[in-house]
Amino acid sequence: MLLHHAVRRRLVLGVLLVATALVAAVGSFSFAHRVQGFRESGIELARGAEGWRVTAVAAPLSELSPGDLLVLVDGLEIPPRVREAEVLGVGEREVVVIRSGELASVRHLPPPPRIDVAYLLLAGIAVFYLGIGIYTLLRTVDRQTCLFHLWCLVSATLYVVSPEIPFRDSTGRFYYGLDQAVRLLLPPLTLHFFLVFPRPLRQVRSGALRLLIPALYAPPMALLAFLLDQMLTGGSLFAGPATALSIRVLDRVELALIALYVVAAVLVLIAQGLRFEPKREERQLLWIALGLAIGYLPFLALHAVPYAAGIETPQLLRALAVAPLVLVPLSFAWAILRYRLWDISVILRDLATYALTLSLGGFGFAVLSLLVQRGIPDSLAVARGVTTVAGGLLIAGLLLPTKQGIGATLERLHYRGALTRRRALGELGEELLLERDLEQLCRALLFRLEEALAVERSNLFLVRGEAMTPVSPEPDLEPLRSSEIDSRIWGNEYFHLEGVGLPGSEPHAERRLAALGYRTAFPLSVRSRRIGLLLLGDKANGASLSSDDAMLVRQLLNQAALAIENAQLIEHMQQQLQEVVELKQFNEEIIESSPAGIAVLDGDDRVLTANLAFAALFGFERAALRRRRIDEVLPGLDLPSSESSLLDTEYVDGHGRRRQLQISTAGLLGERRQRMKVVVVNDTTEIREMERALQEKERLATIGLMAAGVAHEVNTPLTGISSYAQMLLGSTPPSDPRHELLRKVERQTFRASNIVNRLLEFSRSARPDPEPVPLIAVWREAVDLLDTPLQKAAVEVRWAGRAGATEGSRGEREEIYVNAGSEELQQVATNLVLNACEALDEQRSCRGQDEDGAGESAGTITITVQADEHTATVWVDDDGPGISDEVLPRIFHPFVSTKTERGGTGLGLAISYEIVRRYDGSLSAENRPQGGCRFELQLPLAARRPRASGRREGAGDEEEVVH
Numbered sequence: 001m002l003l004h005h006a007v008r009r010r011l012v013l014g015v016l017l018v019a020t021a022l023v024a025a026v027g028s029f030s031f032a033h034r035v036q037g038f039r040e041s042g043i044e045l046a047r048g049a050e051g052w053r054v055t056a057v058a059a060p061l062s063e064l065s066p067g068d069l070l071v072l073v074d075g076l077e078i079p080p081r082v083r084e085a086e087v088l089g090v091g092e093r094e095v096v097v098i099r100s101g102e103l104a105s106v107r108h109l110p111p112p113p114r115i116d117v118a119y120l121l122l123a124g125i126a127v128f129y130l131g132i133g134i135y136t137l138l139r140t141v142d143r144q145t146c147l148f149h150l151w152c153l154v155s156a157t158l159y160v161v162s163p164e165i166p167f168r169d170s171t172g173r174f175y176y177g178l179d180q181a182v183r184l185l186l187p188p189l190t191l192h193f194f195l196v197f198p199r200p201l202r203q204v205r206s207g208a209l210r211l212l213i214p215a216l217y218a219p220p221m222a223l224l225a226f227l228l229d230q231m232l233t234g235g236s237l238f239a240g241p242a243t244a245l246s247i248r249v250l251d252r253v254e255l256a257l258i259a260l261y262v263v264a265a266v267l268v269l270i271a272q273g274l275r276f277e278p279k280r281e282e283r284q285l286l287w288i289a290l291g292l293a294i295g296y297l298p299f300l301a302l303h304a305v306p307y308a309a310g311i312e313t314p315q316l317l318r319a320l321a322v323a324p325l326v327l328v329p330l331s332f333a334w335a336i337l338r339y340r341l342w343d344i345s346v347i348l349r350d351l352a353t354y355a356l357t358l359s360l361g362g363f364g365f366a367v368l369s370l371l372v373q374r375g376i377p378d379s380l381a382v383a384r385g386v387t388t389v390a391g392g393l394l395i396a397g398l399l400l401p402t403k404q405g406i407g408a409t410l411e412r413l414h415y416r417g418a419l420t421r422r423r424a425l426g427e428l429g430e431e432l433l434l435e436r437d438l439e440q441l442c443r444a445l446l447f448r449l450e451e452a453l454a455v456e457r458s459n460l461f462l463v464r465g466e467a468m469t470p471v472s473p474e475p476d477l478e479p480l481r482s483s484e485i486d487s488r489i490w491g492n493e494y495f496h497l498e499g500v501g502l503p504g505s506e507p508h509a510e511r512r513l514a515a516l517g518y519r520t521a522f523p524l525s526v527r528s529r530r531i532g533l534l535l536l537g538d539k540a541n542g543a544s545l546s547s548d549d550a551m552l553v554r555q556l557l558n559q560a561a562l563a564i565e566n567a568q569l570i571e572h573m574q575q576q577l578q579e580v581v582e583l584k585q586f587n588e589e590i591i592e593s594s595p596a597g598i599a600v601l602d603g604d605d606r607v608l609t610a611n612l613a614f615a616a617l618f619g620f621e622r623a624a625l626r627r628r629r630i631d632e633v634l635p636g637l638d639l640p641s642s643e644s645s646l647l648d649t650e651y652v653d654g655h656g657r658r659r660q661l662q663i664s665t666a667g668l669l670g671e672r673r674q675r676m677k678v679v680v681v682n683d684t685t686e687i688r689e690m691e692r693a694l695q696e697k698e699r700l701a702t703i704g705l706m707a708a709g710v711a712h713e714v715n716t717p718l719t720g721i722s723s724y725a726q727m728l729l730g731s732t733p734p735s736d737p738r739h740e741l742l743r744k745v746e747r748q749t750f751r752a753s754n755i756v757n758r759l760l761e762f763s764r765s766a767r768p769d770p771e772p773v774p775l776i777a778v779w780r781e782a783v784d785l786l787d788t789p790l791q792k793a794a795v796e797v798r799w800a801g802r803a804g805a806t807e808g809s810r811g812e813r814e815e816i817y818v819n820a821g822s823e824e825l826q827q828v829a830t831n832l833v834l835n836a837c838e839a840l841d842e843q844r845s846c847r848g849q850d851e852d853g854a855g856e857s858a859g860t861i862t863i864t865v866q867a868d869e870h871t872a873t874v875w876v877d878d879d880g881p882g883i884s885d886e887v888l889p890r891i892f893h894p895f896v897s898t899k900t901e902r903g904g905t906g907l908g909l910a911i912s913y914e915i916v917r918r919y920d921g922s923l924s925a926e927n928r929p930q931g932g933c934r935f936e937l938q939l940p941l942a943a944r945r946p947r948a949s950g951r952r953e954g955a956g957d958e959e960e961v962v963h
């Protein structure tokens with residue numbers, strides 16, 4: 001289908017170009033023939049039996065006289081078969097004549113040529129018609145341009161062909177027939193063009209009325225057939241012989257037919273204009289109407305009407321009547337090609353400006369000439385010439401400012417109230433260069449354009465990489481890419497968007513933008529870099545932008561593009577700065593969020609900056625750390641010298657707590673920071689404690705497995721041995737020496753069983769549910785239970801702190817409640833007091849005192865109980881020998897004992913330590929400087945007191961919070 005259309009298009013184009021060439025050839029011959037007629041011989045001749053004789057002389061410079069018989073012309077005989085016009089021609093001749101019976105040689109000078117200026121103008125207009133038609137046809141080939149080209153051919157033929165009547169030969173008959181044909185063909189062709197331009201009328205589109213188009217040409221063709229029959233065959237076919245009456249009738253019919261077609265064409269043009277089609281088509285019709293009015297009205301008023309009335313018009317008026325015809329095809333082509341459709345007012349204003357300027361210039365030259373002629377006598381010719389030249393130069397110099405003043409005045413009248421806003425656009429460019437905010441700049445540009453030009457829609461699409469981002473959101477528009485925009489748009493000052501495409505074709509970017517109401521696109525670029533695309537819609541009155549508006553916008557955008565580029569660069573810099581700030585803040589947050597202490601040191605090992613963890617770890621305020629030397633922060637510690645090494649050390653903080661620290665250093669990268677380094681300090685105290693706890697659990701698990709095996713393997717034989725020993729004891733009298741041996745066997749089996757049971761108890765990891773336990777009461781009860789061994793060892797127990805306070809008004813001491821198990825806490829207290837008692841008893845034995853306690857006291861055990869906001873603390877001090885440095889670090893390990901030779905198992909303190917740990921407490925031991933040993937027990941306070949019961953602590957009836 002497309003191939004067939006292309007072939008047909010080329011065929012039509014070829015036929016029309018061939019027709020154009022024929023018209024040009026015929027017009028050239030007709031023009032040459034008509035130009036030859038401008039020069040006449042000025043002599044009328046008649047052929048007789050003797051030859052050619054002069055009948056009349058109209059050439060004043062010719063020496064020929066009426067009655068002269070021509071013999072020789074320029075020394076040559078006159079050919080027998082020659083036309084009258086060819087006898088003498090149109091030049092100067094030497095003629096030999098017979099005058100009054102005698103030969104005479106005379107000189108013939110023809111009169112000056114009579115140039116028909118109107119015809120020459122028409123011939124030039126015909127050439128212009130052909131040029132316009134060819135240009136339009138080469139731009140686009142469709143039904144409208146083909147009709148317009150035919151219309152140009154017919155009009156050019158009508159203007160250039162000038163028939164001669166009466167006919168002298170067949171050439172004259174041909175020109176006459178051709179003139180009649182184009183004269184009758186032009187009106188229906190014009191009507192046909194108006195029926196289909198800019199769009200066919202609704203009636204023409206229907207199939208029934210479409211048949212009327214060929215019928216438009218039937219009446220003129222019928223009349224042409226009658227005329228040609230009479231001219232060529234004398235009416236022998238169907239017209240009949242030509243008579244004066246038939247000729248007058250045919251002339252009247254021709255005039256009536258032409259008038260009918262003219263009226264019909266005007267009505268169709270009016271109907272096309274009243275269809276309320278888009279404004280663009282209204283402008284096309286307006287251009288055609290304007291061209292017809294300017295072109296034909298002067299011709300009708302100055303030539304056609306006087307000619308029809310039989311009035312002879314001067315040649316100058318006929319030339320002035322013909323000259324505007326050149327505007328008719330120009331306006332038609334302007335409308336067809338849609339070039340500057342909206343510039344009618346601008347073009348008329350410019351024409352008026354030039355016309356007034358030239359009129360004033362001509363009037364000035366006329367006044368100057370008049371003043372020179374009347375003011376300067378003829379005798380002063382040189383003064384006249386100099387004055388005329390000087391005045392002419394002065395007037396010519398004044399024409400430019402005069403034109404500018406007239407143009408400004410007409411522009412003010414044209415735009416009226418909008419002129420101030422339009423001029424403000426010229427100053428807007430400088431204002432935009434001062435704006436740094438991209439969004440505000442773009443919105444100010446769009447607002448001022450809408451205000452000054454009264455456009456309904458405007459938007460600015462900024463190029464951001466491949467995408468084009470609108471300043472005002474376009475929800476109905478798919479995202480645009482810069483590659484979708486036609487390169488023609490980027491290469492022009494501005495571009496008119498077309499919303500019409502081929503049926504079924506994909507809508508490209510221009511059509512999509514036009515569908516949203518945008519009509520004109522203005523590219524913005526700086527140094528060949530694409531910045532964006534400004535889109536403007538129609539004005540509020542429905543008109544599109546004129547070229548005057550477009551150039552005003554273009555001048556503004558040349559500055560706006562630079563302002564937008566500057567704003568984009570500033571926005572890009574601000575974004576980069578914001579990214580740097582965010583990255584810096586992010587890095588600072590990472591450092592501040594780190595649980596490790598981080599500090600940056602300069603080349604002199606002074607702290608430049610440190611995070612909160614570092615300041616809190618060493619008990620400083622962050623401000624106090626700045627510029628402080630690191631050895632003041634970490635006294636006595638040397639930083640690791642190698643970046644790959646770690647320093648594990650112990651640090652005692654301001655509260656006396658020992659902390660395990662791991663310190664590492666690393667140098668900062670960069671030439672400016674070569675001597676700087678980063679110190680990272682990790683507090684590994686909890687990790688080390690967790691590692692020790694894990695090792696302890698693994699050790700206890702191993703002991704538990706061993707205890708379970710021992711209990712299973714040992715308890716059974718021990719039970720048998722104990723049973724047999726008891727049986728033998730029951731049958732052996734006390735006086736029997738074996739009785740004491742059996743008693744020892746029994747005691748040792750009990751001791752072995754006790755060891756196994758303690759192993760099982762030590763390996764238990766289950767933690768019973770804690771409950772509020774009265775700490776002081778439990779300890780006093782444990783001491784009471786140990787009263788016998790204490791008295792036996794001559795050990796005195798003293799109470800201090802809260803435990804040593806006197807009773808209150810109700811016989812109660814202020815009790816301390818801790819979260820623990822009552823029996824387990826009593827076991828701990830018993831083990832600690834008994835361990836101190838045994839140490840004192842061992843010391844007394846070493847001094848040689850008797851076992852029953854005779855002599856001086858073995859020593860004193862001091863039990864101190866205190867409590868703070870969250871923790872209860874019990875100190876058990878003795879003035880015994882203390883614990884050796886070798887045993888002290890392992891004192892709470894199983895099977896570690898200082899009295900194994902006296903039956904110690906080394907499990908008492910280990911079990912006590914495990915019990916305290918299970919209740920989130922701590923148990924530690926140290927030697928006192930003044931001698932003896934101190935055990936420190938810490939347990940968390942209970943949140944509430946227990947309810948009233950028959951327990952020994954005698955607490956209140958209700959629970960109360962312990963502070």
